[in-house]
Amino acid sequence: MDIAQRFINYTKINTTTNKENGLAGIMPSNPNEMQLASLLAKELQELGLSQIVKRSNSITTALLPANVSNAPRIAFFAHLDTSSEQKNDTKAQITHYEGGDICLNKELDLYLRESEFEELKNYKGDDIIHTDGTSLLGADDKAAIAAIMDMLEFFVKNPSLKHGDIIVGFLPDEEQGLRGAKAFDVKEINADFGYCLDCCGIGEFIYENWNAGDAIVTFQGVSAHPMSAKGKLVNSLILAHQFISMLPRGEAPEYTQGKEGYFWVKEINGNSAKTILKIDIREFDEEKYKQRMQFLQDLCDSCKKMWGEQRIQIHLSNRYKNVFNALKTTDCLPVKLALKAYENLDIKAKIIPMRGGYDGAVLSEKGLMCPNIFTGAHNFHSIYEYLPLKSLKAASKVLQEIILLASEIKA
Secondary structure, three states: OOHHHHHHHHHOOOOEOOHHHHHOOOOOOOHHHHHHHHHHHHHHHHHOOEEEEEOOOOOEEEEEOOOOOOOOOEEEEEEOOEOOOOOOOOOOEEEEOOOOOEEEEOOOOEEEOOOOOHHHHHHOOOEEEEOOOOOOOOHHHHHHHHHHHHHHHHHHHOOOOOOOOEEEEEEOOOOOOOHHHHHOOHHHOOOOEEEEEEEOOOOEEEOOEOEEEEEEEEEEOEOOOHHHOOOOOEOHHHHHHHHHHOOOOOOOHHHOOOOOOEEEEEEEEEOOOEEEEEEEEEEOOHHHHHHHHHHHHHHHHHHHHHHOHHHEEEEEEEEEOOOHHHHOOOOOHHHHHHHHHHHHOOOOOEEOOEOOOOHHHHHHHOOOOOOEEEOOOEOOOOOOOEEEHHHHHHHHHHHHHHHHHHOOOOO
């Protein structure tokens, strides 16, 4: 099947992650993720793969058995859900791009404007898949699914090409805390290492991301009627704001870039009697991450001394770790293979630290090293999301080249 048609077929299934269901522990959070998993299981069966398992939580895996002995077993992962920031009711369109602006929706006067999205200039002469301006495209992460399936079809149709065991995994609910990866048992597939496809433009390659943590701070006040509040009222909202004011200024997302970490005051809910504050903690360096978490604990302890033990409580938790904590070195095999594949295909590697998370962060922490390869798409989580077709094809080619290179290695 043509890779563009594969991708468009997948985008027609609305798999917007459902945060309410996720908070309730339901997986997949959107039942349509199971619908997409069922379609993929059917296509995997038609391609002749073995050990196809579609689990009750929609995690789906399969194996293309090796035709050469002792090569490493490599797994490739993509996620089934799409972001909840925009609806996923995609009406994908393809425009042959020759420069200038691309009209998404004439009635809504929506355009991909070259003046706003300057990287469009790099894709003159290419076919670009984009939305109609009423939803996101879903290339995050259905472009990855299409690239993986296209890679499998390539090896099925070319049985003379040598390859080791190829494992594929499709995981739910990445868009809300990497839930599918957290539920996945990496021992089930027994891979030597793997790759996720969950970053953007052609050439991007990621082996560093955040160490990520969460803080939930609860402030307990004392309510009182304002007519008799003097000396009685303890306003928990004021306590929360005082706590926020003691966070380091300038160490927030809007002031940081590159590898600069931050505290993100993300949510506050409550009233004068009780307020709950949620803070995201992000840092690339593991030691600095620990220091940030300790800072919040120390700040809470100091506030207890000022306000009383009962006035403030903090709960700190780890969300995911930096992939590089597991890789340890840029000289490890999955990184070397990927970069060699890029070089062989004349794709300039753009190695960037990812100011976010992806399933590979959790999988790597579980012992399955998983760097991150590009899908080719731009403007994830946006109605302006678009996917150059040559970039999508290049993602599939990179996977093919990695497998061919690995077939020459003896595990």
